[in-house]
Amino acid sequence: MADDVRLADRNEIELLMxxxxxxxxxxxxxxxAALFTTDARIDYxxxxxxxxxxxKLRTMVANGAATRFESTNHQICNEIVIFESxxxxxGTSHLYAWHKYFGSDVIGHLWxxxxxxxxxxxxxxxxxxxxxxxxGTEDFHRSQxxxxxxxxES
Amino acid sequence: MADDVRLADRNEIELLMxxxxxxxxxxxxxxxAALFTTDARIDYxxxxxxxxxxxKLRTMVANGAATRFESTNHQICNEIVIFESxxxxxGTSHLYAWHKYFGSDVIGHLWxxxxxxxxxxxxxxxxxxxxxxxxGTEDFHRSQxxxxxxxxES
Amino acid sequence: MADDVRLADRNEIELLMxxxxxxxxxxxxxxxAALFTTDARIDYxxxxxxxxxxxKLRTMVANGAATRFESTNHQICNEIVIFESxxxxxGTSHLYAWHKYFGSDVIGHLWxxxxxxxxxxxxxxxxxxxxxxxxGTEDFHRSQxxxxxxxxES
Numbered sequence: 001m002a003d004d005v006r007l008a009d010r011n012e013i014e015l016l017m018x019x020x021x022x023x024x025x026x027x028x029x030x031x032x033a034a035l036f037t038t039d040a041r042i043d044y045x046x047x048x049x050x051x052x053x054x055x056k057l058r059t060m061v062a063n064g065a066a067t068r069f070e071s072t073n074h075q076i077c078n079e080i081v082i083f084e085s086x087x088x089x090x091g092t093s094h095l096y097a098w099h100k101y102f103g104s105d106v107i108g109h110l111w112x113x114x115x116x117x118x119x120x121x122x123x124x125x126x127x128x129x130x131x132x133x134x135x136g137t138e139d140f141h142r143s144q145x146x147x148x149x150x151x152x153e154s
Numbered sequence: 155m156a157d158d159v160r161l162a163d164r165n166e167i168e169l170l171m172x173x174x175x176x177x178x179x180x181x182x183x184x185x186x187a188a189l190f191t192t193d194a195r196i197d198y199x200x201x202x203x204x205x206x207x208x209x210k211l212r213t214m215v216a217n218g219a220a221t222r223f224e225s226t227n228h229q230i231c232n233e234i235v236i237f238e239s240x241x242x243x244x245g246t247s248h249l250y251a252w253h254k255y256f257g258s259d260v261i262g263h264l265w266x267x268x269x270x271x272x273x274x275x276x277x278x279x280x281x282x283x284x285x286x287x288x289x290g291t292e293d294f295h296r297s298q299x300x301x302x303x304x305x306x307e308s
Numbered sequence: 309m310a311d312d313v314r315l316a317d318r319n320e321i322e323l324l325m326x327x328x329x330x331x332x333x334x335x336x337x338x339x340x341a342a343l344f345t346t347d348a349r350i351d352y353x354x355x356x357x358x359x360x361x362x363x364k365l366r367t368m369v370a371n372g373a374a375t376r377f378e379s380t381n382h383q384i385c386n387e388i389v390i391f392e393s394x395x396x397x398x399g400t401s402h403l404y405a406w407h408k409y410f411g412s413d414v415i416g417h418l419w420x421x422x423x424x425x426x427x428x429x430x431x432x433x434x435x436x437x438x439x440x441x442x443x444g445t446e447d448f449h450r451s452q453x454x455x456x457x458x459x460x461e462s
Contacts, residue, residue: 005162008313018386022400025443026460071457073419073443075402077231077385078172092176094229096250096404098419100444107444111227111252135179135227136254136261149225152180159316231385232326246330248383250404265381265406289333289381290408290415303379306334 006083012125013118014079017093020127021074027065033058036127037119043131047144068141073098076114087120092151095132101141108140112148160237166279167272168233171247174281175228181219187212190281191273197285201298222295227252230268241274246305249286255295262294266302314391320433321426322387325401328435329382335373341366344435345427351439355452376449381406384422395428400459403440409449416448420456 016035023032033054036042042051051057074097081091092115099108117129131154134145146154170189177186187208190196196205205211228251235245246269253262271283285308288299300308324343331340341362344350350359359365382405389399400423407416425437439462442453454462 005165007161007165007315010165011313011315011318015388018388021386021402022388022460025402026457028460071443073402073421073456075229075383075385075404075419077229078175080169080172080176094175094179094227096229098443107446111229113227135225135252138261148227149180152176152182159319161315161319164319229383231383232329234323234326234330248329248333248381250383265383267381289379289406292415302381303334306330306336 009083009089009125010081013081013089013091016118016125016127017076017079017091017114017116020130021076024061024074025072029058029062029065032061036130037121040127041129043129043146044142046146047142068101069099070102071100078113081118089118089125091116091118099140106139109138110140110145111135111137112145113151115151115154163237163243163279164235167235167243167245170272170279170281171230171233171245171268171270174284175230178215178228179226183212183216183219186215190284191275194281195283197283197300198296200300201296222255223253224256225254232267235272243272243279245270245272253294260293263292264294264299265289265291266299267305269305269308317391317397317433318389321389321397321399324426324433324435325384325387325399325422325424328438329384332369332382333380337366337370337373340369344438345429348435349437351437351454352450354454355450376409377407378410379408386421389426397426397433399424399426407448414447417446418448418453419443419445420453421459423459423462 020032020035036054036057038054040054042057051060074095076093076095078094081089083089092113094113097110112132112134115131116127118125119128131146133148133151135148174186174189190208190211192208194208196211205214228249230247230249232248235243237243246267248267251264266286266288269285270281272279273282285300287302287305289302328340328343344362344365346362348362350365359368382403384401384403386402389397391397400421402421405418420440420442423439424435426433427436439454441456441459443456
C-alpha cells in the first residue's frame with residue numbers, strides 16, 4: 001500500500017491547509033493567496049457570495065486583517081486527503097477559529113471545518129476550492145453558516 | 155530509521171483516529187463502526203459500562219446521534235502511534251469535543267484525549283480498543299471521567 | 309520532491325512537539341526534559357526570563373506540576389517543519405492550552421502557538437529552542453505574552 005498512500009503528496013497538501021491558518025493569523029495575505037490556484041473558489045457563505053479567484057481572495061483577506069480582525073487563531077486538525085488522480089485530490093479538516101475584532105473585547109468562536117479541493121499545477125499542489133462549515137458559533141460575526149454535518153455530501 | 159517509523163502504517167492508523175471524529179460529527183454510524191474490529195472494546199466510562207463489539211458501538215452511536223446529540227465537533231491532535239509488532243500498535247491523542255444537545259442551548263465541552271489499541275486484520279489496520287479520558291469538562295452530560303493525567307498508565 | 313520533504317525526519321520532529329504536550333499534561337517532567345538539548349532555551353516570557361538548559365526546564369516543569377497546575381491540556385496543531393540542513397530545522401505550531409489551577413475552579417485558556425528550533429544530536433532530533441506566543445488568553449496566570457501575529461518574524 002505504500003505507493004497509493006502517496007505520503008509526500010499528502011504531506012505537501014496538508015501543509016497547504018496548515019499554512020492557510022498560519023498566514024491568516026500572522027496577516028500575510030500575499031503568502032496566503034499563493035496557496036490557491038488563480039481560479040480558486042472560496043465559499044465562506046452562505047451569507048456572503050463565494051470569492052472567485054486568488055486575487056479577490058488576497059484583497060478580501062487583506063481588508064479583513066486591516067479593518068475587521070485585530071487578531072485571529074485558526075486551529076485545524078483531523079486532516080484527511082483523498083486522491084482522485086495524479087493531479088486532483090479533495091479532503092476535509094476540522095477547525096476551531098478564535099477571532100478578536102477591532103474595537104471590541106468580545107471574542108468570536110467558531111467550531112466547524114473546511115472542505116477542500118486540490119489541483120496540481122506546474123508540479124505544485126494548490127487549493128482550488130475551499131468551503132467553510134460550522135457546527136456552531138459563539139459571538140461570531142456571521143449567523144448563517146454551511147452545516148458541518150453535511151460536509152461529506154457537499 | 156526510515157524503516158522502523160513505518161510511515162505508511164502510521165498514516166493509515168492516524169486516519170482511523172481522524173475518521174472516527176468525522177463520522178461521529180457527520181452522523182455516519184456505519185462508517186464509524188467499520189473503523190473498529192468486530193470485538194472492539196470502547197470505554198467512555200467509568201459512568202457507563204464499556205461497549206463490547208463493533209455492532210453495539212454502531213447502535214449506541216446511532217442512538218446518540220438520533221436522540222441526544224443534535225450536533226458535535228470532535229477535534230483530535232497530538233496523535234502518537236507506537237508499534238508493538240507488525241500487527242499491533244497503540245497510541246494516544248488529545249481531544250477537544252463540542253456538544254450541542256437536542257432541546258437545549260447549552261453547549262457541552264470536553265478537554266481530554268483518547269487511548270487506542272490497533273490491530274491489523276486482513277491487511278487492514280482497525281481500532282481494537284478505545285478509551286476516553288478527560289482533563290476537564292464544562293456543562294457536559296457526564297460528571298465522572300477517566301483521568302487524562304493517567305492516560306499513559308492505563 | 310520526495311527526497312527533500314524528509315518524511316521520516318519530519319515525523320520524528322513532529323513527535324517531539326506532540327510528546328511535549330503529552331508529558332506536560334501527564335506530569336512527566338523527566339520525559340519532557342529529554343525532548344530538549346542540554347543547552348536548550350525555552351522562552352515562556354516576556355514576563356519571565358528564558359529558561360536556559362534542559363535541567364532547569366525539568367525543575368521548572370516539575371515545580372509547576374506540583375504547585376501551580378492541578379491539570380493541563382495542551383493541544384497543538386498546524387505543525388510546520390522547515391529544514392535548514394541535515395542537522396538543523398525550525399518550525400511552528402498553533403496551540404490551545406487549558407489550565408486548571410490548584411485551589412481554584414477558574415480555568416485559564418490560552419490560544420497561540422510555539423516557535424521551535426530543532427537540532428540533531430547523536431542521530432536524534434531534539435528541541436533546542438522553544439518560544440511561546442499568544443493570540444489571546446482568558447483567566448490566564450500571565451498577562452503579557454509574545455504576540456502570535458509576529459511568530460514568523462521572531
